[in-house]
Amino acid sequence: MPQKIVGPHLLSDIVAMWQSLPLPSEYKNGNNILLEENFYILEEEPLQTDKLVLNLIRNYRTSKGKKITELSLELWYKRRMSAKVVLTMMTEVDWNEGLFNNYEQNG
Incomplete structure (x- = not known):
């Protein structure tokens, strides 16, 4: 069944959705510090979703050796x-590309 996303916390609810994916616990928020988030809303509210897809764009290290x-x-x-x-x-x-082979969530 599709999930409807509405309300005053729309953007924060969308960002938190990746936490619902079946990732190993070491990839959840306790081990990450969010530096930036960019939203692209392509449909009018209420947004509906029947599938989430998490993709790795890139990994790199800062000049001080921090993993980004x-x-x-x-x-x-x-x-x-x-x-x-x-x-x-x-x-x-x-994070590596192999981690994302099975991280789509339907429904």
Whole structure:
């Protein structure tokens, strides 16, 4: 069943959705510091989603050796992307492309 996203906390609710994906616990917020988030709302409210997709954009290190990861969280509804959030995080763990092979969530 599609999930409707409405209300005054729309943007923070979208950002938090990646936490609902079945990622190992070391990839959850306790090990990441959110540095930047960019929202792309492609449909009018209420947003609906029947699929979440988390993609790795890139990893890099700062000049001081801090690990930085950029991810995109896509919200899909009926085979159309309804919203996208690009997250930049300082992290303690290594993210890799292999991690994302199974991190789509339907429903």
